[in-house]
Amino acid sequence: MIAGEFAVLEPHYKLIVMAADRYVSTTVEESDTNTITLENFGLENIQWFYTDGAVTMASEDNRFRYTASALEMVCNYLQEQRIAIRSIHLTIKSELDDPSGKKYGLGSSAAVVTSVISAMLHAHLNETPDPKLVFKLAAVTHVVVQGNGSGADVAASAYGGFIEYVSFQADWLIDQFEKTTTLTQLIETPWEYLSIQPFKLPEHIHMAIGWTGSPASTGQLVNQILSLKKRNPVAYTRFLKASQEAVNAFIHGAQSNDIALLQQGVLNNRIALARVGSDAGVEIETHMLAVLSDLAEAEGGAGKSSGAGGGDCGIAFMTTKAQVDRLSASWHEAGIESLPLKMAPRGAAITNKPN
Incomplete structure (x- = not known):
């Protein structure tokens, strides 16, 4: 995600x-x-x-x-x-x-x-x-x-x-x-x-995916965040508004080729997720996911957790391949594994079994 x-x-x-x-x-x-x-x-x-x-x-x-x-x-x-x-x-x-x-x-x-x-x-x-x-x-x-x-x-x-x-x-x-x-x-x-x-990303945006080395329990995190709706509806509503604004910025940035707006959407979504995690008493942005994102920002990009957070993968959006290469090296030094993942253009597909 x-x-x-x-x-x-x-x-x-x-x-x-x-x-x-x-x-x-x-x-x-x-x-x-x-x-x-x-x-x-x-x-x-x-x-x-x-x-x-x-x-x-x-x-x-x-x-x-x-x-x-x-x-x-x-x-x-x-x-x-x-x-x-x-x-x-x-x-x-x-x-x-x-x-x-x-x-x-x-x-x-x-x-x-x-x-x-x-x-x-x-x-x-x-x-x-x-x-x-x-x-x-x-x-x-x-x-x-x-x-x-x-x-x-x-x-x-x-x-x-x-x-x-x-x-x-x-x-x-x-x-x-x-x-x-x-x-x-x-x-x-x-x-x-x-x-x-x-949905389509601009051609001149470069994506990097890093694995922080610790697995996450998605179901447990989802339940804890959803429980915030009852325990603290004001904080939950604030999160929804912040997330919506961040995602809209990301989408509009992609559609208009405004890379700065796209990256600002990523940064704002990172902030919203970290805050709702704090409000719910769960760690969505772990220390290593924070390092992953901070290093992306240091290289001129924007990074955040991917999925439920709590471990697993983070994602970064950079403007050049050189930035991605430098970021991968920085991630490696920090103990984060850069994954060679790309977008799969097709979903479930039928292939013939080789003879």
Whole structure:
């Protein structure tokens, strides 16, 4: 996420999100029985069963939680379309984290859910599924399992690129999921609040992403920030206003090629996030994220935490490649790993398995 974190959880507040060029792949093969392999975890050929609208796994391993829910959601949708569900073996492989085991906080659960749903739809529909269908099925899955969230990481996974995003609101979606008679009805109904629009950064802006070396608990941070709405509504409202102004400055700066305005939006969003974290009693901008951002400013750019904060990644916007190179060197000296991530122009896509 680039700008607008936490505020996006409220109706009509915009967020800018980017799909990164790290991927989750789901391979679908015909099989005599339904089985699944999670390659990264060494969990191989685990049977799964779809009965009476529910998916169960022949394993109690919690790492199947999102995968099983995604399978259940897409199987229910296919059944409503009167499409026979074939016996399938799925192999899921993620490259979101470093091979050494470092977890960069790149939204793995959203990517897994989106990948599984896209692969299953393609296998049964024999055509590339509509990104809107993939997004909606994945968003329902993610919110039902997680209980909260904006769906922005799901949108990035489904659509790719940079996105100007307004959330459907998790409470609204859970309520609609429980009320509607069929999943098809929920998918085909216009979703209140939701807006997904392509967004473009100026060509002469250079983005750098750094990992601070400590993982964050997104769900816990979200709950603590949302609790501020009841405990201190004045502080929460102040944050929403500051975030909205910062995101609007970022958007208008990008649209008008006003780099100074774009960077001011980043700086103001950083300040708003740090203040709401302080008000809520949580550390959104950790010491290392502060160092990451301060070093970006020292090189003539602007930096902030990316996503929920509390660790994981930060992002910086610079005006030249030379600035990025100097910043990467400064980050390295400070113990921050510069990640070679770029924008992925496509979201969930179908590729042929090599022979």
